[in-house]
Amino acid sequence: MVDAILGLQWGDEGKGKIVDYFAPQYDIIARFQGGPNAGHTLYVEGKKVVLHQIPSGVFHENTINLIGNGVVLDPVTLKRECETVKSFGVDVRKNMFISHRTxxxxxxxxxxxxxxxxxxxxxxxxxxxxxxxxxxxxxxxxxxxxxxxxxxxxxxxxxxxxxxxxxxxxxxxxxxxxxxxxxxxxxxxxxxxRSLNVVNGEYFINEQMAAGKKVLAEGAQGSMLDIDFGTFPFVTSSNTTTSGVCNGLGVAPQKIREVMGVTKAYCTRVGSGPFPTELMDETGEELRKLGNEFGATTGRPRRCGWIDLVALKYACMINGVTKVIMTKADVLDQFKELQVCTAYEVDGKETPYIPFQMTRHQIKPVLKSFAGWNQDTSQLKNPADLPVSMKEYVSFINKFVGADVSHISNGPGRDQIVTL
Incomplete structure (x- = not known):
């Protein structure tokens, strides 16, 4: 059995924390694509750690971590990361394995x-x-x-x-x-x-599953950066969607059970490329400041905007998402009004679809307004305590994208997450 956690936007959705949160429920965490362009941020013993190559389950003592064949591996980055992990008392020679085919x-x-x-x-x-x-x-x-x-x-x-x-x-x-x-x-x-555990990854993972072990497949980047289905050519070079799990680990499609898609409560993008809901004003700057939106890998300031439900619905469709996990909801705490994109106006015509080549069109977001909750939610644990306006915001997203938000992350800490 394999469950997958992957990004539903342009990366930077907070997947590292989410994988770290779910890791204790699994025996194996397996990276299936991408390379050191990933930047999965964890907080370990109160210290910030950014993992680029090592799977995010490495700090869980009894969890096996596999770097799959779909990953491209920079030995220099890996060595540096292993030294960082070792400083926390973790020996990667005990719990990390790398596929021959990587x-x-x-x-x-x-x-x-x-x-x-x-x-x-x-x-x-x-x-x-x-x-x-x-x-x-x-x-x-x-x-x-x-x-x-x-x-x-x-x-x-x-x-x-x-x-x-x-x-x-x-x-x-x-x-x-x-x-x-x-x-x-x-x-x-x-x-x-050469001193690490190099294995036949596809046999290794299938034998582990046959023995009843549970696998969590960890994606990098996001669905809108997928080489086939993203905003081409402003994309990454691998399949960031659920199909990448099969190609990147050597597991059969019918082995995949849950597909957990991670989205921010708003949108960000690093680098060039289409971004219909981008805010080039004070609100965009406020999102960047409150969300500390700077790339974990590059340090570049992220472009910020309202949540794009057209893109999110598309990402849920192509991934077969069964659960949506919303991160950084607390970043919206100070806004009196929120907006969500429910359609695009493409060259003057309204559409619910992602255009084939977004760069060839004038795209304006069709926005729907919501009342903000305008209160601190970062310490909340119980879903019943969430503000009414936050529940309404989430409920609308559930209905629109056709997959329910199952968890809301309301801060960077491992324990700052509300299960709905």
């Missing part, structure tokens, strides 16, 4: 990412410059190196061959930056990676 991010992937983004000029897609896109391109181009290749005596030869191919591409970009230091760091991290 593709590696090389230093030249990072260089290619940077060179490509620089060349785009004003048409930048907002890449995190972590080498994610080029690594997935090598995967689909059948050139990539995988974690299992580290165990082969010819790994260095294979690395040099791929590096030379990348260098020719970098020469075309006229990329002059010296990446020698990146390579030194990379090969140090490779030696560390």
């Amino acid at each position: 593709h590696l991010i090389l230093p030249t992937h990072r260089a290619l990412d940077k060179a490509s983004e620089l060349q785009k000029g004003n048409d930048k897609i907002g890449s995190t410059l972590k080498g994610i896109g080029p690594a997935y391109m090598d995967k689909t181009g059948r050139n990539g190196l995988r974690v299992g290749d580290l165990l082969d005596k010819n790994f260095t030869t294979s690395y040099i061959r791929l590096r030379l191919k990348h260098q020719r591409l970098l020469d075309n970009f006229n990329f002059q930056e010296d990446i020698t230091a990146w390579e030194e760091e990379f090969f140090e991290a490779i030696e560390f990676l």
Whole structure:
């Protein structure tokens, strides 16, 4: 049995805390896609920890953590994170496993990412410059190196061959930056990676399930960044939706039970791309300030706006969402009036649908107003104590998207969550 937790917006929905909250109910937490562009924020012993590669169940002693084949892995980032986790007394050699089939991010992937983004000029897609896109391109181009290749005596030869191919591409970009230091760091991290638990991920997870173990699949980014169904080309390079669970772990579709979709009580986006409900005014700035909306991976200020129910309904549909988890509801505590987007006006015509190519149209959100609750909800535990106007806000969302909000996160703390 596999349950999935994934993002329903443009990432940054607070999935790390939600996975950490549910982790004790599961035996295995498995990352199924993405790479170090993920930034899953947890609070451990009162300290903020941001995980980019390690699954968010790592701080639970009896939980197995699996990095699946759908992930692209930066050994340098992983080594650094393992050292952070170790400082909390956690030995990843005991509870973390990596699939043989997981593709590696090389230093030249990072260089290619940077060179490509620089060349785009004003048409930048907002890449995190972590080498994610080029690594997935090598995967689909059948050139990539995988974690299992580290165990082969010819790994260095294979690395040099791929590096030379990348260098020719970098020469075309006229990329002059010296990446020698990146390579030194990379090969140090490779030696560390060889000391970890590398397994046949698909056999490993299916054997665990056959033994009755419960699996929580952890997604990165959000559904609106999905390579197929997101706001292309301003998307990530992997399938962030439920289908990615099957591809990224090697589990069959009928093994998936619950699909828990995470959404903020409003909307944010980092980097370029369409954002119909974006607020370019004082209200948007207030959301950013109250929500501390700066990227966990990049530190970039997030664009902020009202919740987009057109996009949320779409994300629930393509994912088969069974439960919605709403985060950062407390950020709306100080607003006297809230708005939600219930339709788009596309080139002057109202529609309930996401257009094929959002960048080719003038899109205005059709907004519905709600009274704000205008009170502090961050300490509430009992659903009966939630303000009436918050209940009305949530009830409207339930009906609109066709999936019920099951939990409301009302603060960053692990215990700041209300079960409805």
